[in-house]
Amino acid sequence: MITAERKPLEEILTLIEPCDRILLVGCNECVTVCAAGGRKEVALLSSALQMARMKEGRTLDVTELTLERQCDPEYVEELVTSIDRGDAVLSMACGCGVQEVARRFKEKPVFPAVNTKFMGASERQGVWAERCQGCGDCLLGLTGGICPIARCSKRLLNGPCGGSSSGKCEINPDVDCAWQLIWDRLKALGLESRYEDIAPPKDWRTSRDGGPRRIIREDLAS
């Protein structure tokens, strides 16, 4: 999923400073799963903002709404009937959702209430970790199902570097060395011999280095 974390309240207050009325819009997908911008977080942020405003001796009119998927024009369209209830939209979706709302409602300011972090997985209750950088040319089949691009701090394709220590990365003892994980997994799979195949320089064009990316499926495109 795409993970996110709510921005500090102060920063959000600064963003919406000129507004007396806002449309606070959550998303029912990834940000709900990572507890950053779902219905529950919309309600919490709504009260926090109103209380903060009251302390300043001002009021804030908040209309709360949570869309099924804020990155999908079909669902964003549902905002049409309520868009005028805010001077601005405050979105709790990931950056994709914020941009979809901005694209649909060209004359309405849209502010992000969360920082979009990474594509990751839940490690345990309340902990999410990065797993994929969407490089566009998946290597997981060669690296034992562990991604060196997302999980090695240097994204080395022929690691580990000299900073690997007791299975941890040199940048922080809380960070696993991806290449230790890859090696352990290759061993478990009986694929050690694969380690010495030199991974050639990566073609980063399939990643963001090649410019903004699109997928066009002729069989589905209208």
Next chain:
Amino acid sequence: MKTESRLEKVLASGNLAVTSECGPPRGSVPEKVKEKAEMLRGVVDGINVTDNQTAVVRMSSLSACILIAQMGLDPILQMVTRDRNRLAMQSDILGAYAHGIHTMLCLSGDHPQFGDHPMAANVYDLDSIQLIQTVRTMRDEGKFQGGDDILNPPKMFIGAAANPFADPFELRVARLAKKAKAGVDFIQTQCIYNLDKFETWMSGVRDRGLHEQVSILAGITPMKSAGMAKYMKNRVPGMDVPDEVVKRLSGVPKEKQAEEGIKMAVEDMQRLKEMEGVRGFHIMAIEWEQKVPEIVERAGLLPRPEA
């Protein structure tokens, strides 16, 4: 001979080689480079010039190398893949060769988090092994990594680092094998304090005949004090400093610890000289370059052979 590198010639002659290093200044001060390099004249076969070491901005390795080459000395161009992409690195290699630089060291480099610009993007377009391959392809096939022909291809004697003490230990020989396969000519190792562990690694290296494919220069860093030994033991990732080293240094009075550190380095070198597969030494006397001549002399490695 693949190149005109002095280091290659010394190694080919069968002599033990000696290299040392010089960290460029944090400013446009050519005198500093020259001062440090001058101390090493006649003492070493190549002077590594670090490339934004520990991810801290310094004068570029290439420019400091040019200054050193102009003094008639033999710089070794260190190149980390952290700061520049494959275009920038290949163009610098062309420039280095055009200035009479014949030896390189290919590294991935410390993560920017350790440096003075932790906010910087880390490039890592290539890793160290891919850089070795790139430099070899430039030299032996006369082609850029992208496949086009090079006009007067640069002939670099290619080095890389190896850390026999990092984890997982069982991969350390295999990773050297990958560097050998990629085309590395010589290796400078991490500073060696745990000679027993180094011997274990060396024996794994010999089992695969890698010592015959690449020339291994043993890394030596003299300890200046017991405090430095403790710091290296506890704070520097990938460093293996046995308790005995700290104990021995702590056992002598503070003002004699530096001399004891030099003595220990020389003793280690004597033992390493006898180890099959050790083809020389890389002496990293950090901000202590003036001690290198004494260490080389006491290790019985002077005068340096003509090349």
